[in-house]
Structures are given as C-alpha cells and as structure tokens.
Amino acid sequence: MKIRAAVLQEIGRERPYTHTQPLVIEELELSPPGDNEVLVQIKAAGLCHSDLSVIDGNRPRPVPMALGHEAAGVVKAVGRGVTDLAEGDHVVAVFVPSCGHCEPCAEGRPALCEPGAQANNAGTLVGGGYRLKRADGTPVSHHLGVSAFADHAVVSRDSLVKIDPRLPLRHAALFGCAVLTGVGAAINSAGIRAGQTVAVIGLGGVGLNSVLGALVAGASEVIAIDLDDDKLALAEELGASRTFNSAAADCVEQVREATRGGVDCAIEMAGSEKALEFAYRITRRGGLTVTGGLAHPDRKVAIQQVSLVAEERTLRGSYVGSCVPVRDVGRYVALFQQGRLPVDKLLSRVLTLDEINDGFEQLAAGQAVRQVVEFE
Template sequence: MKIRAAVLQTIGAERPYQDTHPLTIETLELDPPSDNEVLVQIKAAGLCHSDLSVIDGNRPRPVPMALGHEAAGVVKAVGNGVRDLSPGDHVVTVFVPSCGHCAPCAEGRPALCEPAAATNNAGTLVSGGHRLHRPDGTPVNHHLGVSAFADHAVVSRDSLVRVDPELPFHHAALFGCAVLTGVGAAINSADVKPGQTVAVIGLGGVGLNSVLGALVAGAGQVIALDLDEGKLATARSLGASEALNAGGEDVVAKVKALTNGGVDCAIEMAGSEKALELAYQITRRGGTTVTGGLAHPERKVSIQQVSLVAEERTLKGSYVGSCVPVRDVARYVSLFRQGKLPVDKLLSDTLTLDDINEGFEKLAAGKAIRQVILFD
C-alpha cells in the first residue's frame, strides 16, 4: 500500500529546521505484514529527543530512514502467528521489541533485548527485513522498529501493547516512550521510596515524567533542575518542591543545603555529560545516580572514582525506564486515569505531518515539551 511518511535522507542538517527541512514528506510503498507482524494505522505520534538525536547526528542511524517511534494507533491487519491482536484493537508502540527468549528478556529486562538492539541499530524490523520502499524499490530504514511518522506502519507484534480504546490517541502515544522512560526511571531504575529526596536534571518530556514518577512513588522532596525558566515553572506546577537553574551559581551547594548533604537519588535526563556530572555531584553519600539521557557515543563523563567506593555510591543507566512494557503501560495508564500521573499536562501542541520540521526546530530550541502529530 502507499503511505505518506517523514523520511530523513542525511543526518546533521543545519538549523533552523523549518528552513533546511531535514525531513521530507514522501509517498512510500509499505509491504503487508509478514509472520508475527502487524499493520497499524497511526493516529498520533510524539516528537521525541530520540528522533532529534538522529536528525542532528548524536545517535547515528542508517539513512534514508523513516523516523518516529512514540505512537498510538489502530490494528488494521495481522500476519501469520499473531493470535492476541485483532483488527480494531488500539495499541501503543514500544521502541524496543522484546523477543522473550534472549538472556535479558528471560531475566525480565526486555529493554535490553539483544535481537532488538541489533535490528534497531541496523534499521530493520526485528525479523531483519524492511517493509518500507521508495517507488523505485529502494529500501527505507525503520526507526527503532516503528517508523511512526507515517499514516501507517508495519511493526513486529513484539513492538505493541494493547490499550483501552477509550484512551485518547494523543494521550496514549505518550505512554510508549516519554512515560515509560521517565516514570520508569524513577519507579523502576531508581526505585524511589516514600519520603526520599530526588533531583531530576533535564526537564524535557521524559525528565518531567521522571518528576511525576518520583512524586507518584511518594518522594518527600523533588528538586527539578534545567537551564530553561519555562520548564522550571512547569516542574513547579506539577508539584516539584524546588526548581533551580542548573547553570546558576553554587547550584551544587544549594541542592546540598536543601537536602542535608545531597539527594537520595538524582535522575539525569538531559543527555549531556555535564548534566550527568552535576547529577553525581548532588547525590549524597550512599545514594544513587541514574541516567536515562542519550548523549553522543563519543561523549565521556568525569567522576571522582574513589567516591564510588568510599561513599558506596551507585551510578546506573536506565533504558526505557527499565520497564516491562506489557506490565507497566497498563499500570501507568491506570495512574493517569486516577489523576495521579497527569501526563496530559506535558502536551505542548498538536501538529500535522507537514509541520514536522517546524516541530523539531521548536524541540531543538527547547521551546516545547511534547508535541504530537495527529493523523486523520
């Protein structure tokens, strides 16, 4: 079938993106679903820093590539072997499909699925194949097994989680990445306990979800840090105890003064080595520093090695919020419906597919938290 999709031809385009147009809207050929694959009509897709990091070259991927990974839609057809989804089901996409058989999946850590990591890097579906082609037959790579900036997508069954059809698509889409990654970092990776002190550095869509995650986990004090005053204001409105400019004078001393020596847990979501170093500096003795920010592969962090031992510190990564999507999407949707996880407050704007370059310029400029493309 023919679809409209946003395709990245080359990485590293200059800004502003509304002028340079790194993404072009093309008519592509989409093959029908093969074994264990599903055809999804995309209804809403979020603009995420993981897409932006491919555009600007921080996360190199093979091009041409149809971008987009955070989405919600309706099942239109299923391939052989798919028995638990049917046409008409509402689904959320997850950008790491879980094979269920490799060592990490068997340990209950599907975010580290080994076949998914290999095929996501290669730009294919988890089957190893391409379902997207230009009219001349040239294959177009898939982004994280999804390629959601399109009116339809063929994805692995293992990239989908069924959701309640009463959940609006523009809200449902957020649960596939921003909510899983941000809330999960606080609840799963950091294992925030009631009464603990938590800092979140980097208040984009994922970081603000970490603020919400820390609050719903019962943190006694949540300190939000960013360079943008507007995002700091948003963090305060969501319930952050304090909101500090990360570039301000003596910010480390201020956090330590507020927390009697440092926070129990610091969560870095800025994708910057300086932000991670700050997160480590404001973590107390015996505390935990979690990073879910995706920096360029060549970036390195400098920390005081002896403090890991003498202060019994923990420094750990968090990918997809250390979530089990089939379990955690339902949990977080339930919290949203109870009013305990107001992720809808993070929705900055809705766009059309033709507005996508303008949307990514806003994201790159720090003028948006979460923008969602709506499809008819």
C-alpha cells in the same frame, strides 16, 4: 499499500530545521504484515530527542530512514501467528521489540533485548528486512522498529502493547517512550521509596515524567533542575517541591545546602555529560545517581572514583525506564486515568505531518516539552 511518511534523507543538516527541511514527506510503498507482524493505522506520534539525535547526528542510523518511534494507533490487519490482537484494537508502540527468548528477556529485562537492539541498529524490523520502499524499489530503513511519522506502519507484534480504547490516542502515544522512560526511571531503575528525596535534572518530556514518577512513588521532596524557567514553572505546577536554575554558578552548593548534603537519588535526563556530573555531585553519601539521558557516544564523564567506594555511591544507567512494557504500560495508563499521572499536561502542541520540521526546530531550541503529530 501507499502511505505518506516523513523520511530523513541525510544526517546532520544545519538548523534551523524549518528552513533546511531534513525530513521530507514522501509517498512510500508499505508491504503487508508478515509473520508475527501487525499493520497499524497511526493516529498520533510524539516528537522525541531520540528522533532528534538521528537528525543531528548524535546517534547515526542508516538513511534514508522513516523516523518516529513514540506512537499509538489502531490495528488494521495482523500477519500469520498473531492471535492476541485483532482489527480495531488500540495499541501503543514500544521502541525496543522484546523477543522473549534471549538472555536479557529471559531475565525480565526486555529493554535490553539483543535481537531487538540488533534490528534497531540496522534499521530493519526484528523479523528481518524492510517493509518500506520508494517507488523505484529503494528500501527505506525503519526507525527503532516503528517508523511512526506516517499514516500507517507495519511493526512486529513484539513492539506493541494493547491499551484501553477509552484512552485518547494523542495522550496514549506518550506512553510508548516519554512515560515508560521517565516514570520507569523513577519507579524501576531508581526504585524510589516513600520518604526519599529526589532531584531530576533536565526537564524535557522524559525528565518531567521522572518528576511525576517520583511523586507517584512517594518521594517526600522532588527537586526539579533545568536551564529554562518556563520548564521549572511547569515542574512546580506538576508538584515539584523546589526548583533550581542550573545556570547559577553555585547551583550544586545551593542544592546540597537545601537538602542537608544531597538528595537520596538524582535522575539525569538532559543527555549531557555535564548534567550527569552535576547529578552525581548533588547525590548524598550512600545515594544513587541514575542516568537516562543519551549523550553523544564520544562524550565521557569525569567523576571522583574514590567516592564510589568511600561513600558507597551507586551510578546506574536506565534504558526505557528498565520497564517491562506489557506490565508497565497498563499500570501507568491506570495511574493517568486515576488522575495521579497527569501526562496530558506535558503536551505542548499538536502538529500535522507537514509541520514536522518546524516541530523539530522547536524541540532543538528547547521551546517545547512534548509535541504530537496527529493523523486523521
């Protein structure tokens, strides 16, 4: 079938993206779903820094590539072997397919699925090969197994989670990345316990979800830190107990003084080595520093090695919030429906597909928390 999709032609075009137009809306040919695959009519797809990092070259991927990985939609058809989804089901796409058989999957760590990572790096589906091509037959790479900036997508069954159809799809899209990654970092990776003090550094869509996750987990104090005063104000609206603008030269000292020597857990979601060093410095003796920000692969972090030992500190990475999507998506949706996880407040703007380059310019400029492309 023919679809409309946003295709990245080349990596590293200069900003502003509104003018340079790195994404081109093209008509592509989409193959029908193969074994263990599903045809999904995309209804909403979020703009995320993981997409932006491909556009700006921080995380190079094979081009041409149809971008988009945070999405929700409706099942239109299923391939052979898919017995637990049917036409009309509502689904959320997860950007790491989990095969269920490799060692990480068997250990209950599907975010680290090895076949999933190999396929994502190659720009193919986990079942192998491409389902997208141009009119001349040129294959178009898949982004993280989803390619959601399109009206339809063929994805692996292992990339989908069935959801409650009462959940608005523009909100459901956020659960596939921003919510899983941010809330999961607080609940799963950090294992926040009731009464602990928590700081979140970097208040994009994922970071603000970490604020929400820390609150749901019962943190006694949640401190929000960013360079942008508007995002700090939003964090306060969501329930953060204190905010600090990290542009202040003595911000580390301010936080440590306010928390009597540092927080129990600091979560870095800015995707910057400087932000991670900041997070480590405001973590107390015996505390935990978690990072879910994806910096450029060449970036290095400088920390005082002896402090890891003498202060029994822990530094931990978090990918996809250390989540088990088939377990956690439903749990987080239920919290949203109960009013305890107000992720709808993070939605800055709803776009059409034709406005996508302007949306990424807004994201790159730090002027939006979460934007969603909505399809009719």
